[in-house]
Amino acid sequence: xxxxxxxxxxxxxxxxxxxxxxxxxxxxxAQGSVYSTRVFVEAxxxxxxxxxxxxxxxxxxxxxxxxxxxxxxxxxxSMIATFPSNPAFWASDGPVLIxxxxxRLALGVLLIVFANLSHHVGxxxxxxxxxxxxxxxAAWIMVTTHVEPMAREIEGKATWIGGFGLPVFAxxxxxxxxxGLIAWxxxxxxxxxxxxxxxxxxxxxxxxxxxxxxxxxxxTKGTLTVSPLPWPVPRPEAGEFLLSRALYLSxxxxxxxxxxxxxxxxxxxxxxxxxxxxRDNEEAxxxxxxxxxxxxxxxxxxxxxxxxxxGAMLIHFASVFDPAGFIDLNHTFLVWVMVILGGxxxxxxxxxxxxxxxxxxxxSAPVASWLFDQIxxxxxxxxxxxxxxxxxxxALQMRVFVIGLTITxxxxxxxxxxxxxxxxxxx
Amino acid sequence: MSFLSxxxxxxxxxxxxxxxxxVLQLDEGEIGVIVGANGAGKSTLLKAMFGLVNITAGSIRLxxxxxxGMAPERLAARGVAFVPQxxxxxxxxxxxxxxxxxxxxxxxxxxxxxxxIYRIFPPLADKRRQMAGELSGGxxxxxxxxxxxxxxxxxxxxxxxxxGLSPMFMSxxxxxxxxxxxxxxxxxxxxxxxxxxxxxxxxxFVLANGMNAFTDTGANLLANPExxxxxLGA
Amino acid sequence: MDEFVFFLNKAVISGLIIGSIYALGAVGLTLxxxxxxxxxxxxxxxxxxxxxxxxVLAGAVSLTGVQSPVPLxxxxxxxxxxxxxxxAIGIDRMFYRPLRERxxxxxxxxxxxxxxMLMLQGLVRxxxxxxxRNMFFDQPKDIYRIALPGTPRELVxxxxxxxxxxxxxxxxxxLHLFLTRARLGKAMRAVSDNPDLARISGIDINHVVAATWVxxxxxxxxxxxxxxxxxxxxxxxxxxxxxxxxxxAIVGGIGQPYxxxxxxxxxxxxxxxxxxxxxxxxxxxxxxxxxxxxxxxNLALVPTxxxxxxxxxxxxxxxxxxxxxxxxxxxx
Numbered sequence: 001x002x003x004x005x006x007x008x009x010x011x012x013x014x015x016x017x018x019x020x021x022x023x024x025x026x027x028x029x030a031q032g033s034v035y036s037t038r039v040f041v042e043a044x045x046x047x048x049x050x051x052x053x054x055x056x057x058x059x060x061x062x063x064x065x066x067x068x069x070x071x072x073x074x075x076x077x078s079m080i081a082t083f084p085s086n087p088a089f090w091a092s093d094g095p096v097l098i099x100x101x102x103x104r105l106a107l108g109v110l111l112i113v114f115a116n117l118s119h120h121v122g123x124x125x126x127x128x129x130x131x132x133x134x135x136x137x138a139a140w141i142m143v144t145t146h147v148e149p150m151a152r153e154i155e156g157k158a159t160w161i162g163g164f165g166l167p168v169f170a171x172x173x174x175x176x177x178x179x180g181l182i183a184w185x186x187x188x189x190x191x192x193x194x195x196x197x198x199x200x201x202x203x204x205x206x207x208x209x210x211x212x213x214x215x216x217x218x219x220t221k222g223t224l225t226v227s228p229l230p231w232p233v234p235r236p237e238a239g240e241f242l243l244s245r246a247l248y249l250s251x252x253x254x255x256x257x258x259x260x261x262x263x264x265x266x267x268x269x270x271x272x273x274x275x276x277x278x279r280d281n282e283e284a285x286x287x288x289x290x291x292x293x294x295x296x297x298x299x300x301x302x303x304x305x306x307x308x309x310x311g312a313m314l315i316h317f318a319s320v321f322d323p324a325g326f327i328d329l330n331h332t333f334l335v336w337v338m339v340i341l342g343g344x345x346x347x348x349x350x351x352x353x354x355x356x357x358x359x360x361x362x363x364s365a366p367v368a369s370w371l372f373d374q375i376x377x378x379x380x381x382x383x384x385x386x387x388x389x390x391x392x393x394x395a396l397q398m399r400v401f402v403i404g405l406t407i408t409x410x411x412x413x414x415x416x417x418x419x420x421x422x423x424x425x426x427x
Numbered sequence: 428m429s430f431l432s433x434x435x436x437x438x439x440x441x442x443x444x445x446x447x448x449x450v451l452q453l454d455e456g457e458i459g460v461i462v463g464a465n466g467a468g469k470s471t472l473l474k475a476m477f478g479l480v481n482i483t484a485g486s487i488r489l490x491x492x493x494x495x496g497m498a499p500e501r502l503a504a505r506g507v508a509f510v511p512q513x514x515x516x517x518x519x520x521x522x523x524x525x526x527x528x529x530x531x532x533x534x535x536x537x538x539x540x541x542x543x544i545y546r547i548f549p550p551l552a553d554k555r556r557q558m559a560g561e562l563s564g565g566x567x568x569x570x571x572x573x574x575x576x577x578x579x580x581x582x583x584x585x586x587x588x589x590x591g592l593s594p595m596f597m598s599x600x601x602x603x604x605x606x607x608x609x610x611x612x613x614x615x616x617x618x619x620x621x622x623x624x625x626x627x628x629x630x631x632f633v634l635a636n637g638m639n640a641f642t643d644t645g646a647n648l649l650a651n652p653e654x655x656x657x658x659l660g661a
Numbered sequence: 662m663d664e665f666v667f668f669l670n671k672a673v674i675s676g677l678i679i680g681s682i683y684a685l686g687a688v689g690l691t692l693x694x695x696x697x698x699x700x701x702x703x704x705x706x707x708x709x710x711x712x713x714x715x716x717v718l719a720g721a722v723s724l725t726g727v728q729s730p731v732p733l734x735x736x737x738x739x740x741x742x743x744x745x746x747x748x749a750i751g752i753d754r755m756f757y758r759p760l761r762e763r764x765x766x767x768x769x770x771x772x773x774x775x776x777x778m779l780m781l782q783g784l785v786r787x788x789x790x791x792x793x794r795n796m797f798f799d800q801p802k803d804i805y806r807i808a809l810p811g812t813p814r815e816l817v818x819x820x821x822x823x824x825x826x827x828x829x830x831x832x833x834x835x836l837h838l839f840l841t842r843a844r845l846g847k848a849m850r851a852v853s854d855n856p857d858l859a860r861i862s863g864i865d866i867n868h869v870v871a872a873t874w875v876x877x878x879x880x881x882x883x884x885x886x887x888x889x890x891x892x893x894x895x896x897x898x899x900x901x902x903x904x905x906x907x908x909x910a911i912v913g914g915i916g917q918p919y920x921x922x923x924x925x926x927x928x929x930x931x932x933x934x935x936x937x938x939x940x941x942x943x944x945x946x947x948x949x950x951x952x953x954x955x956x957x958x959n960l961a962l963v964p965t966x967x968x969x970x971x972x973x974x975x976x977x978x979x980x981x982x983x984x985x986x987x988x989x990x991x992x993x
Binding site for chain 1: 694699700702756759760765766767768769771772773775776777778779780781782783784786787790791792900903904907911962963964966967969970972973976977978980981982984
Binding site for chain 3: 477511516518527
């Protein structure tokens with residue numbers, strides 16, 4: 001990546017955001033304010049996801065393709081934290097079993113940690129791998145043998161564990177914390193290795209989180225879905241859709257501004273300079289005595305916390321927790337397009353990219369359907385072509401293709417995005 | 428006109444300029460030795476000749492033809508071979524396969540050439556089926572030079588062939604260089620061990636800060652007190 | 662004894678089948694990783710694409726009414742391999758090579774491969790639909806039953822499974838001969854070892870890159886087609902393949918084709934053994950076991966729905982304890 005900053009056009013940001021404002025007004029005029037407000041709440045949540053990815057990729061060059069996993073983890077955490085409690089669960093043996101599960105999990109982790117430290121107490125290079133293997137196997141058996149009866153008991157007597165009835169903001173905070181903890185684990189494993197490995201690990205990890213949430217009925221109700229999730233602002237029950245959505249939107253906007261200001265501050269601080277130094281020349285940074293992996297872990301965890309938060313905000317707004325609703329395309333690759341199109345490394349670019357791409361995204365479904373309808377009509381009229389019955393579901397796949405095409409085209413033609421990164425001048 | 432003729436060459440990596448206005452002339456069949464302090468641009472000069480760094484000005488001519496900035500694979504076809512200082516073998520290929528790769532641009536039967544190389548470097552002959560990465564440092568260096576000789580080059584570029592070798596191997600390598608030169612190959616060699624290298628050089632080139640400092644015959648440079656004081660550590 | 666045959670069918674043969682698929686995918690992946698130095702995320706979708714090409718070819722021929730003694734797909738996958746190989750070279754020319762020539766960091770090319778993955782996924786789904794497809798057009802598959810002495814139970818192998826095992830064996834031997842005997846094959850190993858020195862030696866990198874895509878694309882097509890014949894073709898196939906083939910390539914050591922083959926079988930067998938219900942093997946001993954030790958109904962190490970955990974856990978363990986892979990590949 002070129003570090004020589006092109007001379008900045010001071011008007012570029014203004015122009016770009018002015019165009020965006022015109023588009024927003026256009027959306028409101030065309031779609032009505034109730035629907036448009038919904039679109040922009042979601043777009044705002046995506047802006048937070050994009051900011052999280054932007055610091056990972058733009059600041060530190062970390063390739064995270066498991067955004068969906070962190071979104072899902074954050075959403076599930078916040079759902080469980082804030083949903084009203086389930087009396088049937090608390091009346092059953094469930095709580096005791098859950099405590100037992102947590103104790104076994106903790107013991108298992110401790111066992112593996114001890115096995116990894118066994119060389120301190122004299123375990124040789126032959127013994128240590130054996131101890132580690134035994135520890136992993138023991139931890140696995142200890143935890144899995146407990147899960148099945150526990151799941152049976154809870155699902156049988158109480159369907160699922162229910163929530164904890166915490167305030168929504170506490171749920172969002174916990175969402176960020178849990179996403180951050182998972183990121184710490186993934187980062188600890190992969191960040192010391194070649195950048196590609198992080199991509200593979202995050203991709204696989206996101207699948208596993210989703211599989212877990214889908215199948216752990218005792219924890220998430222699985223395919224039965226959980227709703228309605230509480231809102232941090234009054235819910236639109238009274239019929240005042242616009243007002244409550246507008247309140248949600250303002251909350252999202254305030255959070256975006258706060259996160260943006262914090263990130264800009266960090267970017268211009270020595271910390272941000274160090275991150276860029278590591279990204280642009282890892283060896284030189286290492287030679288200067290920077291602890292590269294530690295800095296990377298920090299930013300990876302921090303970015304994933306934002307993804308957990310964004311995921312929680314999205315799910316509460318949607319009000320339904322459906323584990324099958326987390327999709328790589330919508331929750332990972334869409335965010336990627338937002339960041340690289342907006343301009344990797346530029347937070348305003350990420351916000352701009354998120355808003356613009358999300359608008360195009362929501363408008364593209366009807367456009368694709370319309371386009372395929374035309375193909376069906378004219379194909380039939382001109383060539384007597386019998387369209388397949390599932391043409392509509394295929395039409396939606398058009399978006400998969402277009403997202404992929406956009407990624408490759410941006411990389412080829414405009415690798416720096418609409419609002420390129422600006423390097424602060426060195427004092 | 429000299430066989431190898433470099434004129435006003437400036438080159439570097441990306442924005443960073445390393446060489447400026449370097450001149451080097453060498454006749455066919457000669458050994459040219461480039462010496463100088465660390466960071467003087469010796470290796471960069473070799474890489475520039477082999478099209479591996481950005482050339483910003485100047486020209487390189489080989490037997491009258493302009494080869495400035497020519498891609499390495501095309502230079503190989505013109506009889507120029509290069510032995511880098513490090514990472515100069517294919518470690519998971521056998522010794523024999525390393526030599527075959529050196530002859531990749533040849534389409535004729537080169538089995539006689541391979542046998543010739545085993546005659547120049549007898550220790551390799553017994554290890555032809557062994558992986559090159561398993562050999563000792565001196566033998567790896569032989570594989571590296573042998574690989575370069577497979578095209579039967581007209582011009583051989585050697586980047587510090589004795590780096591990291593024990594003194595015994597060092598003189599052995601210099602002997603081999605002389606032997607290769609005796610078959611008519613023109614050699615340009617970068618060396619840290621300036622005294623021994625200049626002793627076998629027809630022409631010596633002393634670089635400092637990416638520019639020519641002294642150019643003369645090897646013997647004259649060794650005798651030059653200023654060169655000795657500043658560059659030969661005596 | 663019946664239980665043991667059940668074990669052979671459910672664990673050993675299944676492991677061999679899925680291991681062959683992973684091995685064929687991982688070989689291409691590891692060659693691309695070693696020679697072009699990036700993780701080719703679109704490889705799983707190249708396998709789906711190959712299966713789709715096979716389906717189209719077989720479908721087109723069956724429309725002409727040609728009768729064939731062997732199912733058409735089992736023949737069509739051979740030309741489909743060639744087509745997929747050409748497509749793979751085309752993808753490289755269009756999307757990866759321009760970035761390489763510009764000197765982009767490998768991770769940028771990884772990102773481009775994510776873009777290619779989505780494009781292939783979208784394309785296959787637009788053209789083939791999102792549902793499942795039978796590669797045999799509702800014709801029954803031949804099933805080979807091998808009788809074993811002392812038991813009425815038989816070893817069961819379907820026709821595509823038999824072809825898959827045979828094809829994998831031939832492919833591994835052919836690959837070995839190519840890499841150790843052919844000039845281009847040796848050049849591939851040389852580029853994988855030391856790309857700069859390969860250029861200096863006069864090796865034309867573009868030839869080597871093309872050969873890499875031919876092998877990678879061809880084997881991906883064969884693996885995808887034969888897997889789809891064994892079960893069904895569905896566009897989501899790639900998602901379940903990507904993690905295991907990466908795990909196999911990394912276990913085997915990046916840039917090590919033999920390692921990738923071993924890694925493929927390791928991951929395949931781990932998967933089938935992990936989801937195998939071991940209580941089946943204990944049941945015959947129910948009479949001799951003490952009364953308090955009741956054999957539970959399900960003794961699988963990993964529930965089937967968490968099958969993906971197996972390659973993931975293998976991947977993580979290798980990355981933590983031995984990032985060079987068990988066959989000492991490189992950490993690029």
